[in-house]
Ligand SMILES: Cc1ncc(COP(=O)(O)O)c(C=O)c1O
């Protein structure tokens with residue numbers, strides 16, 4: 245008997261797809277302090293994140309998506325991970341971390357799973373904007389190089405310190421450039437630079 | 445933990461029907477090379493020729509020698525396009541007679557199976573003028589546009605070498621007007637091919653009534669084994685082998701005969717021909733029941749394809765607000781097997797080119813599901829799907845960012 249899940253997705257993914265956590269319920273009066281909407285139904289996926297924040301900590305959150313099983317499961321997992329987390333730390337969560345906690349995702353599904361992170365960052369940004377703290381996490385030290393996957397120059401630096409020397413090794417470590425590929429040029433420049441600094 | 449297994453993906457492939465399976469098991473040990481001259485070889489050969497006659501009868505070909513066994517629909521289609529490549533370069537064909545006389549233009553459609561699409565794109569890469577005809581909202585080829593494309597005074601690319609239009613579409617089931625298309629193409633002096641892979645066994649197919657030079661069919665869509673198919677080429681029509689080698693199949697397709705596959709094909713064809721009227725009537729009723737049930741129980745459904753000129757077994761519907769892969773996997777967990785036009789399920793970023801060509805837009809294409817019914821589908825299975833589907837769509841819409849729009853629309 246064929247069960248598409250068995251070969252496509254892990255049991256953890258299946259569980260989060262079947263019983264997603266923190267999904268927005270239209271009948272529940274959830275009052276968010278900030279929201280982030282990213283993606284486009286025309287491209288096949290869209291994500292809305294609603295968050296409550298007290299003292300820079302995410303106290304509660306809800307989300308909705310028009311998306312595939314990967315998008316649903318990743319966002320469900322993400323929502324569990326960041327509940328109770330400081331916004332600075334939450335801002336730095338990477339799709340790769342979520343994919344790992346899900347027991348891995350098929351390579352061609354990574355792009356479906358990045359939307360939750362983007363929507364979360366958009367929500368945090370909008371909350372910061374309202375408080376005159378715009379760009380507080382984005383700009384200060386780490387610079388986002390791969391916007392699809394939220395990978396920063398610091399992540400590339402770390403990957404090089406951990407042994408990545410080639411573009412393939414960097415991709416293996418971070419999955420950088422595997423969604424739209426738009427970051428490849430800049431990422432390769434940085435890789436070259438860090439290998440020069442930290443390489444042996 | 446699955447209680448049920450409800451297969452509704454017969455357009456992808458079909459199971460072996462019991463009679464065919466029985467024959468294949470019985471003949472499993474027929475190993476002789478059908479090209480050998482000895483008694484065992486001659487017996488194997490006789491089986492293959494009987495199968496050829498059955499396949500010919502299924503599509504109304506008068507002479508079984510007009511049928512060439514291949515490895516399937518993809519190979520048959522590629523053989524036709526490969527032949528055009530030779531003709532368009534001014535070469536004489538290895539088999540048959542044809543003078544291209546400068547004809548190089550190839551006209552096909554925007555909704556073909558990838559094996560035709562890609563074979564046509566390859567000709568375009570080689571500098572052939574290639575046109576992908578648009579279709580209307582129901583998936584029917586724009587005949588006015590075909591007329592214009594066939595007329596060198598009204599379009600580019602010079603006189604037409606080949607018109608290739610599928611007989612019925614695999615995703616939405618729309619049946620094309622092949623007889624009319626062939627008439628128009630013939631009047632312009634072009635060769636005519638139809639990929640009838642999905643039509644054969646589901647609707648009447650007759651190469652003479654349609655007036656085509658070439659017709660593609662595949663065995664695994666008619667309850668026979670995979671990896672075997674056939675190309676019909678009108679006697680005298682030009683052909684160039686794709687697989688060169690020995691002189692099997694009149695030199696058109698080399699390779700030691702796939703005895704078992706061809707024997708299975710022969711029986712599957714014979715049974716498909718015998719059962720067609722009863723089979724298509726029964727399936728059309730089941731499809732109607734499924735369509736009515738879905739439309740009645742689920743708000744805002746769009747049924748894709750043509751309302752009447754459609755394969756009796758194929759129902760394609762879009763569920764705005766719910767994404768196709770999520771629907772497919774939710775159904776899969778209930779044991780229901782379907783397919784989707786969503787990009788997510790195909791692993792590409794683009795949704796179904798067929799649905800996009802009908803102009804439904806990306807949202808509806810991403811949210812589309814194809815139910816394709818078959819021999820073993822029962823009324824009870826249709827009811828089971830009608831029970832399981834509405835809550836799945838409701839759940840996905842409830843957690844969807846577009847659910848608010850759905851409710852207010
Ligand atoms: C319309 C159409 N043409 C061609 C093919 C390819 O046939 P085969 O799998 O035998 O190569 C298919 C099968 O999916 C089809 O649906």
Ligand code: FES
Nearest residue numbers: 390392423424425
């Ligand atoms: S920015 Fe799209 S893959 Fe990196």
